[in-house]
Amino acid sequence: MAGVVIIGAGLGGLRVAETLRASGYAGEVTIVGDEIHLPYNRPPLSKEALAGGVEVADLEFRRKAHVDDVTWKLGSPAVTSSIKEGTVTLADGTVLHFDALAVAAGIRPRRLPIPGPQAGRVVLRTAEDARELRAALVPGAKVLIMGAGFIGCEVAATARKVDCEVNIVALDAEPMIRPLGAELGAGMRRRHEANGVNFHLGRTITAFNGTDHVESATLDDGTVLACDIVVEAVGSMANVEWLDGNGLDLSDGLSVDDAMIVEGTTNVVAVGDIARHHNVLFSGPKRRIEHWNMPTETGKRAGQTLAALLAGEEVSQAPFSAMPSFWSDQYSHKIQSFGMPGNATRIEIVSGTPDEACIAEYFDDSGLVGVIGIDKTSELAPYRKLLMERG
Amino acid sequence: MIKVTIDMDKCQHYGQCCFEAPDVFSLDDAGHIVYVAEVADDRRDDVESAADVCPMQAIEIS
Ligand SMILES: Cc1cc2nc3c(=O)[nH]c(=O)nc-3n(C[C@H](O)[C@H](O)[C@H](O)COP(=O)(O)OP(=O)(O)OC[C@H]3O[C@@H](n4cnc5c(N)ncnc54)[C@H](O)[C@@H]3O)c2cc1C
Numbered sequence: 001m002a003g004v005v006i007i008g009a010g011l012g013g014l015r016v017a018e019t020l021r022a023s024g025y026a027g028e029v030t031i032v033g034d035e036i037h038l039p040y041n042r043p044p045l046s047k048e049a050l051a052g053g054v055e056v057a058d059l060e061f062r063r064k065a066h067v068d069d070v071t072w073k074l075g076s077p078a079v080t081s082s083i084k085e086g087t088v089t090l091a092d093g094t095v096l097h098f099d100a101l102a103v104a105a106g107i108r109p110r111r112l113p114i115p116g117p118q119a120g121r122v123v124l125r126t127a128e129d130a131r132e133l134r135a136a137l138v139p140g141a142k143v144l145i146m147g148a149g150f151i152g153c154e155v156a157a158t159a160r161k162v163d164c165e166v167n168i169v170a171l172d173a174e175p176m177i178r179p180l181g182a183e184l185g186a187g188m189r190r191r192h193e194a195n196g197v198n199f200h201l202g203r204t205i206t207a208f209n210g211t212d213h214v215e216s217a218t219l220d221d222g223t224v225l226a227c228d229i230v231v232e233a234v235g236s237m238a239n240v241e242w243l244d245g246n247g248l249d250l251s252d253g254l255s256v257d258d259a260m261i262v263e264g265t266t267n268v269v270a271v272g273d274i275a276r277h278h279n280v281l282f283s284g285p286k287r288r289i290e291h292w293n294m295p296t297e298t299g300k301r302a303g304q305t306l307a308a309l310l311a312g313e314e315v316s317q318a319p320f321s322a323m324p325s326f327w328s329d330q331y332s333h334k335i336q337s338f339g340m341p342g343n344a345t346r347i348e349i350v351s352g353t354p355d356e357a358c359i360a361e362y363f364d365d366s367g368l369v370g371v372i373g374i375d376k377t378s379e380l381a382p383y384r385k386l387l388m389e390r391g
Numbered sequence: 392m393i394k395v396t397i398d399m400d401k402c403q404h405y406g407q408c409c410f411e412a413p414d415v416f417s418l419d420d421a422g423h424i425v426y427v428a429e430v431a432d433d434r435r436d437d438v439e440s441a442a443d444v445c446p447m448q449a450i451e452i453s
Contacts, residue, residue: 015443041448061448064439293407296443327405327446336405377406378422384410 002028002097004087004306007078007242009033010105011041012272012295014061019303021066025310029070030096032088034077034105034239035126038063041290045130046154047329047373050137051161053128076103078242083265087382088242100306102381103254103262103270104299105239107290112146112234116208116217124151136229139163144217144227146205148175152233153192157330160195167225168192169217176262179326179337180372181347181362187354188330189373192289195331200225219312236290238274252276253288258320260302267309271295280319281390282340283366289324297322323388336377338384341370351376366390392429393438394453401449408441408450416441 004020006013010032017029040059044050049059076092081101088096109123122133133155137143141164146154148170150234156166168175174185174382175192200219207218208230216226238253247264249255254270255263256277262268272295276286301320308315326337343348344362352358352374359379362370367390372385394413404424408416415438416426430438435452442450 043446062442062451188431292446293444325407327403329403334403334405377404378418378420381406381409 002086002099004029004094004100004102004310005098005166006031006102006104007088008106008239008272008274009035009037009039009072009074010104010106010272010295011039011061012106012274012299013102013104014039014063014067015296015299016269016303016306017067017070017102017269017299018064020307021064021070023304023307025307027099027310029067031070031072032076032078032090032096033074035128036075037127038072038074038126042125043327045127046124046151047082047158048131050134050155050158054127054134056127059127078098080244081242081246083246083248083268086267090199098267100267100269100310102167102245102302102306103268104272104295105242105274107238107253109232109235110235110237111232112205114205114208117210117212117214119212120210120214120228121208121232122299123232124155133229133231137162137164140165140226141229143167143229144169144225144230145231145233146170147233147235148172148199148201148235149178149233149235150176150326152231153188153330154328155233156192156197157195160197160331166197167196167200169203169205169219169225169228171202173201175199175201176328176335179342180335181341181345181360183343183349183354184358184360184372184374187358188333188335188375190315191331191333220369236273238288240274255286256298258317259305259315260298260320263303269305271298271302279321279324280321281367281387282343284343287340291324291326293325294322323359324385325384333349333375334377336380337370337373338380339370340366341372343369351379352391393432393435395426395428395438396451397424397426398449398451399440401447403447403449405446407444407446411441411444412437421443 177185241251253274260269328335342361357375
């Protein structure tokens, strides 16, 4: 018996394994991880852990007892695969055979080809990335952040907490504009500015300067910003290269059906940040949703699918339904989101103002598609309920 | 009986647990999590789900 091979030892991979066992699958389960760590929680890497120190042991997920018998192969990534032959080859030469494959390899930060020295340019995805960045966040250090999305803004808030000088350079008109919209984005920008962050919006970096290590960045308007460290938070790329040659569409993660089975395959599922799926609660094309709650939602569904498949039972094709949800901590402020606010064509602030505690509703042609609250966590439940009723 | 504990140093009161097991976890008027510390065994699945979805991974079950 070759069993199930799971590529990616993050949250999604863990949930697939747990659900396989909970659904009665007793065969071999092997989880392959590029990182040396057991699955751990990433959101603190831009927040508490970045401020206080990165201890992976404190960030590890609670692992349910019934996954005690899975085999972990950590520290060596999958490099090639043949779905037809049912094999995956790891960088250390190990060849694993599978009856079914689960893809939970997530994404990695995108890097832009900007000329100049490389040293001093970091990204933030792993505990090691966070440690490297943590070491550079000393009082007075000049931190330059590329990108004004959630990770960029969270790093900015954390860096201010430890008294660094912070500049954010981004093409967007306001921070976090895609999910928040311009008004709430502007409100968050003013909170950051009040905390001492400098924004350079509508701008890009054209070159880094310095001899061995980055010392400054030149923007497209000629501005030169001195910096000791650059944090690149400008989007992501799916970790799919090891699936080359299987005839799959790898252009934007992996397209899956409602059961999380990868299009064009019968025994491969994908979950988490890498999976592009429909959601019965929201119309429109399949999407990848890089929110923390999705690996659990998609991972549970994929685990059930594989358990049924391997038991020779019928796989449920019931529509996939999950409420995307996102949170963010910046200074003392808590942003919380339900649904797909990024799809909205109209936004209405229904409580408060963007500069204080507030709630905004997000609409498209089909009606309410999302709700975001800033410092209003306890009042969001009724809105979430309305969104659930879309299904 | 299942024993439920929330590590209050970790909890940020996001309230995700309340959606999974509303009879066990709720938010009070001030927006703070309140919870039932001992629940019947037949609530295990929902309590496990609540622990799974906690962004701060603050819920312990025994
Ligand atoms: C700094 C940071 C802050 C975040 N904050 C929030 C937040 O506040 N709220 C929120 O909703 N979401 C947040 N997120 C997003 C959330 O953490 C992700 O959505 C979640 O981690 C996705 O889980 P996953 O299992 O799909 O992927 P991952 O957690 O990325 O796990 C995938 C694993 O697969 C491994 N892998 C990749 N390629 C291979 C290979 N070829 N072979 C073997 N292993 C491989 C990777 O090394 C990784 O360990 C944050 C993310 C980061 C990085």
